Amino acid sequence: MMNVRETAVEILGKVLHQGAFSNLLLDRAIQSGQVKEEDVGLLTEIVYGTLKYLLTIDEILNRNTNISLSKTERYVLDVLRISVYQMHFLDRIPPYAVINEAVNLTKKKAPKASGFVNGVLRGYLRKKDEVYTFNKKMDQEIYEYSFPAWMIQLFKNQYGDKYLEILSGLNERPVITYRVNTLKMSRDAALDELRQLGYSAEKTAISPYGIEVTGGKSVMQNPLFREGVLTVQDESSMLVAPLVVSEGEEYLDLCSAPGGKTMHLAELLHDQVPVHAFDIYESKLRLIRENRDRLGLTSVTIRKNNGLQILPEYVGKAHVLLDAPCSGLGIIRKKPEIKYTKTPEELLDLVKIQRDLLETAMNYIPSGGTLVYSTCTLNQAENEENVRWFLERHKDFEAVPINVGEGDHLQYSPEGFLTILPGKTMDGFFISKLKRMS
Numbered sequence: 001m002m003n004v005r006e007t008a009v010e011i012l013g014k015v016l017h018q019g020a021f022s023n024l025l026l027d028r029a030i031q032s033g034q035v036k037e038e039d040v041g042l043l044t045e046i047v048y049g050t051l052k053y054l055l056t057i058d059e060i061l062n063r064n065t066n067i068s069l070s071k072t073e074r075y076v077l078d079v080l081r082i083s084v085y086q087m088h089f090l091d092r093i094p095p096y097a098v099i100n101e102a103v104n105l106t107k108k109k110a111p112k113a114s115g116f117v118n119g120v121l122r123g124y125l126r127k128k129d130e131v132y133t134f135n136k137k138m139d140q141e142i143y144e145y146s147f148p149a150w151m152i153q154l155f156k157n158q159y160g161d162k163y164l165e166i167l168s169g170l171n172e173r174p175v176i177t178y179r180v181n182t183l184k185m186s187r188d189a190a191l192d193e194l195r196q197l198g199y200s201a202e203k204t205a206i207s208p209y210g211i212e213v214t215g216g217k218s219v220m221q222n223p224l225f226r227e228g229v230l231t232v233q234d235e236s237s238m239l240v241a242p243l244v245v246s247e248g249e250e251y252l253d254l255c256s257a258p259g260g261k262t263m264h265l266a267e268l269l270h271d272q273v274p275v276h277a278f279d280i281y282e283s284k285l286r287l288i289r290e291n292r293d294r295l296g297l298t299s300v301t302i303r304k305n306n307g308l309q310i311l312p313e314y315v316g317k318a319h320v321l322l323d324a325p326c327s328g329l330g331i332i333r334k335k336p337e338i339k340y341t342k343t344p345e346e347l348l349d350l351v352k353i354q355r356d357l358l359e360t361a362m363n364y365i366p367s368g369g370t371l372v373y374s375t376c377t378l379n380q381a382e383n384e385e386n387v388r389w390f391l392e393r394h395k396d397f398e399a400v401p402i403n404v405g406e407g408d409h410l411q412y413s414p415e416g417f418l419t420i421l422p423g424k425t426m427d428g429f430f431i432s433k434l435k436r437m438s
């Protein structure tokens, strides 16, 4: 069996220094059966928590050591980070147990540094209640929310007074939501079954297809999941497919892996209308196939394609969902490393790709047809600014106002584009719906 803290350090190292994804590595570790069931919660907490508050933790470490963090061996630094996370943010683990574990872990791979680790952590513990002060407001916010300055500034510029709410929302612990495949069971019936199986579950507030599960074992082990009644999906994502459904013969999902929205669309079309799912990466097509097969949907075809490549057979014939590759700033709750791995330059590059994808997608839309453009980011340059740019160039397209209900987290633009601000239950998200007039 794996040692929880050792595994946490290993995952952290791969995420921070090798570009791996925290959610995938955690899933892999948990699925391997090498983590004891009672340790899964703690492992997840330490990995996500340390990533979420990395800049806060590094500030604490900076104030407790004379050695620059960039000169500290990575492994040793990550042992220190998970230890500060446990002592500063969790109250269930006795600090001396955390320090002992940290020293033992250091002895395994960097024995010469074990005294240093012991000294830094004991030093922190002695001054645990010290309140840090900062000369600049930005430094205070970086410390409090653990976001890089450029990202805080971006939210401030784009969302004004709401930026702190966004930072807090992105630091929330996400509630797990499932979409009900209503071809197999109604939401009410699925909810009843889950409750009878001992889960604490509620209907999602905005989407009519979702269930929030706040207590109980992993639903993955549950027959409702295996038999294709339930699919893990964020409630924000559940709002997209219903907007794509129109009168029509054919649908394209140009950027579809792992297929969450594709399958929802096929379910809403009663598995009777062809839905063609594409993705640029061959390796990701397997995930779409697995989803389709588990849900028992036969109307979905799956093929590799670069969305910038026009597929002549569908020109002028299909409604399109363009759930574009994006910076992912809306899903930081689930992938906290996005805070530190994205750069402003990457965001600029994405805008160009997204505009090119929109320009290609429009070719498929017949008169009266629908184009839904969505992203899981809050960067307005990738969202409303892109769609406005597109509408300016293509006067034969019009925005169709979206209305999924009211709530402080649901922001509608004057054109009726929807931005969902992140919180406990929903990812940050953007959805726009366009119609070709002629």
Ligand SMILES: C[S@@+](CC[C@H](N)C(=O)[O-])C[C@H]1O[C@@H](n2cnc3c(N)ncnc32)[C@H](O)[C@@H]1O
Binding pocket: 237, 254, 255, 256, 257, 258, 259, 260, 261, 262, 278, 279, 280, 281, 284, 305, 306, 307, 308, 323, 324, 325, 326, 376
């Ligand atoms: C936001 S994700 C899609 C999520 C998916 N719609 C769902 O609901 O499960 C964007 C996807 O676009 C794919 N992608 C990136 N560039 C692409 C391109 N040029 N053409 C097609 N797919 C692309 C990525 O591999 C990724 O799977």
